[in-house]
Amino acid sequence: MKWYEIFVLSNIEILAFLVLWSKLNPNFYKYKVRSLFTIAALSGVSVILDYYTIDIGFVISFALLCTMVTILFQTRLEQTLLQFFIVLIFALSVQMIVTYILSIMQEDMSYSFSNGLKVNIATFIICVIIYRTSWLNRIQKLSLSYYRVILTIIVNVAGVIVLFFYIWQVDKAFIWNHYAVLLTMILIWEGLNIYFIYQMIKMRQQEKIIQVHEKYTPFLENLVHEVRQRQHEFKNHLNVLYGLAEMQDDYEAKQEIKNYLQTLIDKIKPVDKLLNIKDHILSAVIYSKKALAQEKKIAFHVEFQGEIPEYPLDKHELVELLGNLLNNAIEAAENGENGSVVLTLGMEGKFKMIRVKNTGKSISRTNTVHIYNRGYSTKEGKHRGYGLYNVKKIVDAYNGTIELSFEEKYIVFTVLF
Structure with a gap:
């Protein structure tokens, strides 16, 4: 030619x-x-x-x-x-x-x-x-x-x-x-490899799902136990309210009842929010991180922005993504005074959103460039620098976006799908 x-x-x-x-x-x-x-x-x-x-x-x-x-x-x-x-x-x-x-x-x-x-x-x-x-x-x-x-x-x-x-x-x-024979052999070879990879991935996914359930089922049981405990205590609260209603001074009785109910509602609200989440594994993950934050004396808040969407991730991927973001947030908030972590789930426009923000030491501009790189970490110690790398890998796999921003005293990570 x-x-x-x-x-x-x-x-x-x-x-x-x-x-x-x-x-x-x-x-x-x-x-x-x-x-x-x-x-x-x-x-x-x-x-x-x-x-x-x-x-x-x-x-x-x-x-x-x-x-x-x-x-x-x-x-x-x-x-x-x-x-x-x-x-x-x-x-x-x-x-x-x-x-x-x-x-x-x-x-x-x-x-x-x-x-x-x-x-x-x-x-x-x-x-x-x-x-x-x-x-x-x-x-x-x-x-x-x-x-x-x-x-x-x-x-x-x-x-x-x-x-x-x-x-x-x-x-x-x-x-x-020998074109027909060679082509047939190549296609059979491709088919066998596809079948092998399908079986391997299916096994890996099942293993991860089992691991997720084994890890977070105890936290879900604790959440149910806490709800039952609150139900048991409810009778005592009714007795208190009945006693307040019997007070002779109506105005004072109303104020006492109002204050008591407000305290009771504030106490119940965090658990009530978790119960509103239809995905039990998601509830268990959040509850486990909430318990971890409380152990470290860190305020942990859950907020909803509209309806909680069904995220396009597999269960184990959702657990890995949210777990890594919350672990990083709690660890960062632990190093400052009056540590606080806020998790927001919901919709932002047409996108499904997960937002985690925390107090703590700010991230320098130099670090923001490398923060999603594998093995890169601003903290000392071995086996670090894989949390955000894994998060970014999951987000990219679903053509999502992850954005780092700063909001007053908070460091904010926003994931959109």
């Missing part, structure tokens, strides 16, 4: 690749000029590699693509590689299937510009269709929650596909003679 034909085919191929990748990395749309530069640069490299007939030219192109994405689109190398392998599996699988279908429909499937154009255009159209689905988002969400398992499977599948393309570069005749 002519150099310009290779350039055109490479443009379409890389464009299809980046269409899928943009679903995982929104920076591709944010920096459109950089995206166009990436397509043009890699197409140029493909022309050079084809001219010198380098068997591992596609590997060099892939390595260059990952390097450019990491640098130009401000993505961590670890994240770039994970996203690359996900997109690689989708794009190359589609390309192989399209090639096989076209080989059945027409007799001549020689390595030519017209055939390459048909394959690449069809691949591009299917990639656009995949982009409009939620498949890639689901895979990315799972990869954030089960990184090691997902990465192992993805590299496993991608390795087989890369091997297929290497053989294609070296011996195209062998591939064409």
Whole structure:
């Protein structure tokens, strides 16, 4: 093929690749000029590699693509590689299937510009269709929650596909003679890996759910016990009110009854708020953190902003997110005088909101830049710096946002879904 034909085919191929990748990395749309530069640069490299007939030219192109994405689109190398392998599996699988279908429909499937154009255009159209689905988002969400398992499977599948393309570069005749068998084996291999990963994730999720219930069921039992205790005490409160009503001075009796009822209501209100939460695990988490704050002499308040929404998180993810935010807030409030923590649940506009604010030492601007990085902490000691990192990971998996702000004496973290 002519150099310009290779350039055109490479443009379409890389464009299809980046269409899928943009679903995982929104920076591709944010920096459109950089995206166009990436397509043009890699197409140029493909022309050079084809001219010198380098068997591992596609590997060099892939390595260059990952390097450019990491640098130009401000993505961590670890994240770039994970996203690359996900997109690689989708794009190359589609390309192989399209090639096989076209080989059945027409007799001549020689390595030519017209055939390459048909394959690449069809691949591009299917990639656009995949982009409009939620498949890639689901895979990315799972990869954030089960990184090691997902990465192992993805590299496993991608390795087989890369091997297929290497053989294609070296011996195209062998591939064409055994294309149906090789394609079937690759698809079966992908299917087995998908089934394996499904079972692994299902087991991990069940383990986490069991751990959550084991950890917070005692707190839920304590909450129920406290309610029963209040019910038992209610008879005593009625006797007191009856005695106050028997006072001869009506005005004084009214004032005493009013003050007594106000004290009783203030005492019952915190527990009553927790009982209004339909999600029992959520109630148990809040109750456990409230008990922890009380042990440390820290005021703990729960507020509702409208109706409490059903958050889009799995139970164990909600527990991890809220638990980490409240633990950090209590720990920070403990270091100052008159420590206070306020948890707000509800809606903020059309978004589902969780807000945690606490008193304590303010966070410097330097620390705010790195506060969500893994292992970064303003506190001393080992095994720190993972709380907010895990929170950010969960928020990102659901395309949510987390914002740090300052409100008078409070440090405020707001999560929106």
